Amino acid sequence: MATVTGTKKVVGLTGNSAIAYAMKQVDPDVCAAYPITPSTAIMEEFSGYYADGQVSTELIAVESEHSAMSACIGAAAAGARVMTATSSQGLALMWEMLYVASGLRLPIVMAVVNRALSSPINIHCDHSDSMGARDSGWIQLYSENVQEAYDNLFQAVRIAEDRRVLTPVMVCMDGFITSHAIENLTIMDDAEIKEFIGEHESAYSLLDTENPITVGAMTLPDAYMDIKHQQSKAMAASKDVVVEVAGEFEQRFGRSYGLMEAYMLEDAEVCVVVLSSAAGTTKVAVDELRSQGKKVGLLKPRLYRPFPHEEIMEALRGCKAICVLDRADSMNGFGGPLFTDIRAALYDTPQRPVVINRIFGLGGRDYTVEDAMEVYHELLRIKETGKVETLSAYLGED
């Protein structure tokens, strides 16, 4: 059993307020950001902390998200602890710089408040923004609720700055559903946070003029691949650091995190895999079906990049039918991004389960307990009959 040493203080905050408060507690050296719905309130509230002198941060209110990430890159290469936040088009505009941040191995932490991508323009939740950035070399943590988003942010700092990792981290939470909903959460004291995250000691700094370094040199075919290979290895190895940091977090604060959350999965015959807030809705359906004696379960990946394929394979080993719910479409004519990853991970299981895909909740479309029930009923039918009528589909649409 974990010994909880942290104080327990329960407050009601929106997801955005909780992230802004967490950022205040981290007190990063530099924040560069540009407003975009639904993440705007994070930087608004953080700007309030800045204006009142509650943080020591240099705040750069840049003229675009591209410049936000560019300034973060410059600041991180100068040895600063750096944070930012964005959503949707903002993340899309940063896209070029995401790869530069990860390629230069800069431990930047960014809150991503998930929102649909244009077109058509839509300000509501889906995961098409962060899914579009899933191969940008950033670690991605997905949060079910306000508490998880708050807790993930501190862990992200530790993971990113770990010398074995040195990779930027996105902490994702659902736009409006989590960012604008007030939930009760347990917050920690500033001192406890300071102790947990520690001081940032960068591996090098552009401000060390006595030991000048060249960062971001042009590389040719003789070196580029080796550098990417190093990055790839660090990315894969970061999985262990995520677990390690979660362990220490639990020791200190009592809340348990891992690579994923398995809900009623141990003896489950059918299972839904889903990220973020929809997992909470799905749990209600699981409870209802369990009360009817149905062996249903839920898997909620927390770490999506790097993709913990072995652990996911292990967790889903006993299931006969699985539905992966994607809040983004890959537009590949096959299925959503989570689906293709999960299905690939299960290829090596001895009794390969049936894996279907349902795209749901695009552009903020409601996902209800009834929707989850419909999915479970279909999975139970598949388990009985062994027949899959539709491999990939949009939930609730023909």
Added chain:
Amino acid sequence: MATLKELSNIEERFTGGHRLCAGCGIPPIMRLVLRVAGPHVVATTATGCLEVGTTIYPYTSWRIPWIHSAFENAAATMSGIESAYNVLKRKGRVPQDRDIKFLAIGGDGGTYDIGFQALSGVLERGHNMVYICYDNGAYMNTGIQRSGATPFGSATTTSPAGSVHPGKQQRRKDLTRIVAAHRVPYAAQASPHNWRDLEKKARKAFQIKGACFLNVISPCPLGWYTKPEDSIEDAKLAVETCYWPLYEIEDGLLKVNYKPKEKRPIEEWLKKQGRFKHLFREENRHIIEELQKEVDRDWETLLSLDGKRLF
């Protein structure tokens, strides 16, 4: 003001052995500017000739901390470094007695065009840094494509001298004045042939607090179709014809730093450059006349503003 001998005694911070072309205007500009910058300077360079030519891994020409992150964001990247410096110095993680200078560098493509927004943001926010644009009048690194700085009539690979469209059909941006319109403390135009003027301007830019800007003409034998050994002379001729006037705007006050005794016709500058060769065909002669009119008008406007406040 330093003498040439004094300048040459300052440690070289931009080493030889780089891959920039013979006759390229950038190295003499960089060598001089970095000498003036002092021992504690951090630089960033937009994607382009300077970046590619100086850092092919594992080699570097930079004896100072240097970073490249992308094409359009040299100014924004440096704003992050400068902000990090401010906070880390406050926190005692940078020696208190160390006064670090910050230098962002871009070509005309990375400054007039794709990097313009990031530059404008930095100017408006007033970061304490110097931005230098080396203006060679086209995207030379990718093979001479037109930019917002390409002169009217010039042939590039994306504004070739065709029979219908003889070279670039649009006028160039007046970037120095656009920068000054941000009400920055210092903006100036310079040329590598006049090292004394360039040195003075670079010194001012590094000394004045806030976002300072230098626009420096940089001859490019590859894109101008000129002789490498003529580069400094070609830069001089750009100034003598008043195509590239040397002036500065300090705290809103405009000062023309050099007035040629006898303004040379633009044709003299054009005829040395292969990119303008087609203008000397009979049917294109009118373009030279238009260019001359434009240069005359701009020069007169500049003279009328000499000694006057712009803001």
